[in-house]
Amino acid sequence: xxxxxxxxxxxxxxxxxxxxxxxxxxxxxxxxxxxxxxxxxxxxxxxxxxxxxxxxxxxxxxxxxxxxxxxxxxxxxxxxxxxxxxxxxxxxxxxxxxxxxxxxxxxxxxxxxxxxxxxxxxxxxxxxxxxxxxxxxxxxxxxxxxxxxxxxxxxxxxxxxxxxxxxxxxxxxxxxxxxxxxxxxxxxxxxxxxxxxxxxxxxxxxxxxxxxxxxxxxxxxxxxxxxxxxx
Numbered sequence: 001x002x003x004x005x006x007x008x009x010x011x012x013x014x015x016x017x018x019x020x021x022x023x024x025x026x027x028x029x030x031x032x033x034x035x036x037x038x039x040x041x042x043x044x045x046x047x048x049x050x051x052x053x054x055x056x057x058x059x060x061x062x063x064x065x066x067x068x069x070x071x072x073x074x075x076x077x078x079x080x081x082x083x084x085x086x087x088x089x090x091x092x093x094x095x096x097x098x099x100x101x102x103x104x105x106x107x108x109x110x111x112x113x114x115x116x117x118x119x120x121x122x123x124x125x126x127x128x129x130x131x132x133x134x135x136x137x138x139x140x141x142x143x144x145x146x147x148x149x150x151x152x153x154x155x156x157x158x159x160x161x162x163x164x165x166x167x168x169x170x171x172x173x174x175x176x177x178x179x180x181x182x183x184x185x186x187x188x189x190x191x192x193x194x195x196x197x198x199x200x201x202x203x204x205x206x207x208x209x210x211x212x213x214x215x216x217x218x219x220x221x222x223x224x225x226x227x228x229x230x231x
Contacts, residue, residue: 046083047075122221129218129227136214143203143210150203154196161189 048063050072063072071088075081090098126132164186168178222228 045077047077047080049073049075119220119224122217123224126221129221132214132218132221136210139210140207143207147200147203150196150199154193154200157189157193157196161186161193164189 045061047059047061049057049059050063050067050070051057052067052070058067059075061077068086069089072086073082074084074086076083126135164182168182168186171178171182219228
């Protein structure tokens, strides 16, 4: 009796049979689900909705190419949910305006990047405001030396010119023709004096530019270092 209590009833399905039937059910279910999905995909589609140039609304499965440029919406043909919106093509005038705006932004970006690079250069080059002022004064002093040297050269040239003009005048007083070489020398010296004047003016302008640039840089350096309150 004890032994027979552990025997399997032959009328009950064994483990392999149950597993096989379970797999069959799963396979059939998968085939059914796939079939439903494919059938839904086959009947699903999209619609195009747009407004023509006369202001009339359209909803079709195909949109004419010449009207697609006006812009349209792509809808699910069952739920009419908007899947995508395509804006109208820009006119040549609008494209020109957009290009101009883009160019303005590009130039602004260039200015912004240049300012950032200048800030980095200031911080990497100078340690203090005193150092910047020393650098400025050194550049101004160098230009002063050039100006003073040029002024001395100009004075010598003016003296030479006076001598040449005096020599030419003596010829004229004596009723003699001024030599061509003297006339050429006078013109050459005058040209040299004018060149020296230009050099002096250019270096004075450089001094003004340096003074202005260092003034702005010093103020910016103070801001970057937190030495002054920002406006």
